[in-house]
Amino acid sequence: MSMLEAMLHRRSVRSYTDDPVSREQIEQILHAGLTSPTGKNLKSWEFVVVDDREKLKQFAEGRKGGSMKMLTRAAAAIFVFGDTGASDVWCEDCSAAMANMHLMADSLGLGSCWIQGRLREAENGRSTSDFCRDLLGVPEGYEMEAVLSVGVPDDSAPAPHVLDEADTSKVHWGVF
Numbered sequence: 001m002s003m004l005e006a007m008l009h010r011r012s013v014r015s016y017t018d019d020p021v022s023r024e025q026i027e028q029i030l031h032a033g034l035t036s037p038t039g040k041n042l043k044s045w046e047f048v049v050v051d052d053r054e055k056l057k058q059f060a061e062g063r064k065g066g067s068m069k070m071l072t073r074a075a076a077a078i079f080v081f082g083d084t085g086a087s088d089v090w091c092e093d094c095s096a097a098m099a100n101m102h103l104m105a106d107s108l109g110l111g112s113c114w115i116q117g118r119l120r121e122a123e124n125g126r127s128t129s130d131f132c133r134d135l136l137g138v139p140e141g142y143e144m145e146a147v148l149s150v151g152v153p154d155d156s157a158p159a160p161h162v163l164d165e166a167d168t169s170k171v172h173w174g175v176f
């Protein structure tokens with residue numbers, strides 16, 4: 001599969017079977033995050049993995065609107081926190097890692113979804129970042145960018161993209 005085919009194949013998968021995801025698969029996804037590019041190579045991210053299904057259920061109320069409820073069906077989640085004092089581009093560092101881990105999960109035949117944390121609120125009115133920080137024991141000074149939910153896709157998983165969907169009107173050659 002070419003790189004472009006692999007990118008077209010990736011979709012946001014929010015619903016999973018009860019099948020497990022192995023430690024080795026999670027570690028491969030983490031390696032994709034850990035080898036992502038970062039500003040000045042400062043690696044301002046930290047990854048917190050939760051692969052206990054009972055613990056994952058505690059995050060269901062982490063987002064107003066219910067985006068985190070998918071974690072109650074996931075096999076694992078990788079929370080990505082940025083060290084806000086370490087780099088002024090921690091948000092971009094974390095985002096690059098998220099994107100690469102999302103692609104890596106797909107390449108392993110797993111479904112995953114980016115759930116936004118930064119600038120989002122939990123059901124109890126606290127920030128999503130603080131809600132998750134408390135459950136995960138993350139120290140002050142770190143902000144949550146996002147969490148990647150991971151599982152074996154169920155039958156409702158969306159079909160791969162096709163190149164015809166690419167909106168080329170977004171591209172401006174030479175001048176906007």
Ligand SMILES: Cc1cc2nc3c(=O)[nH]c(=O)nc-3n(C[C@H](O)[C@H](O)[C@H](O)COP(=O)(O)O)c2cc1C
Pocket residue numbers: 010011012013014067113114115116158
């Ligand atoms: C910055 C960002 C934030 C996102 N936040 C959420 C989210 O909170 N909940 C969710 O279900 N999907 C979220 N997504 C996934 C998008 O909804 C998804 O990528 C988009 O609809 C395109 O679908 P595709 O990923 O299947 O191509 C997010 C994606 C990005 C890049």
